[in-house]
Amino acid sequence: MPLSEYEQRVLNELERDLGTDPKLKSAMKHAHRSGGLLLASGLGILAGLGIVLAGVIFQVPLLGIAGFAVMTASALWALSRGSSASGPAKVSAKKKGPQPRKGFMNRLEERFERRREQGDL
Numbered sequence: 001m002p003l004s005e006y007e008q009r010v011l012n013e014l015e016r017d018l019g020t021d022p023k024l025k026s027a028m029k030h031a032h033r034s035g036g037l038l039l040a041s042g043l044g045i046l047a048g049l050g051i052v053l054a055g056v057i058f059q060v061p062l063l064g065i066a067g068f069a070v071m072t073a074s075a076l077w078a079l080s081r082g083s084s085a086s087g088p089a090k091v092s093a094k095k096k097g098p099q100p101r102k103g104f105m106n107r108l109e110e111r112f113e114r115r116r117e118q119g120d121l
Contacts, residue, residue, distance in 0.1 A: 014108075021104040037081055044074025
């Protein structure tokens with residue numbers, strides 16, 4: 001079902017506003033992960049899976065638990081090592097002085113209130 005002209009205009013406004021929000025850009029920016037890191041963590045996950053399977057085959061529960069721990073540690077290592085220091089936590093520390101523009105959510109709330117007062121909703 002195609003969008004009406006009004007819905008298309010609102011969607012275009014939202015897309016344009018999302019593109020200008022610096023906080024959202026920094027929060028959505030994916031951290032760079034090297035191929036070596038992903039390969040090493042993938043091998044760690046496979047090794048952990050092998051240990052789990054060995055624990056199941058030989059019926060040694062502690063071996064299975066150890067394999068699961070290896071898999072989890074490998075996955076967490078890949079995720080934590082790939083995050084950069086200039087992520088969303090750093091953005092809040094960079095705030096200095098008054099913001100020249102209102103935030104995206106504030107503008108969105110104001111528009112919603114205006115439309116509700118005008119009876120458009």
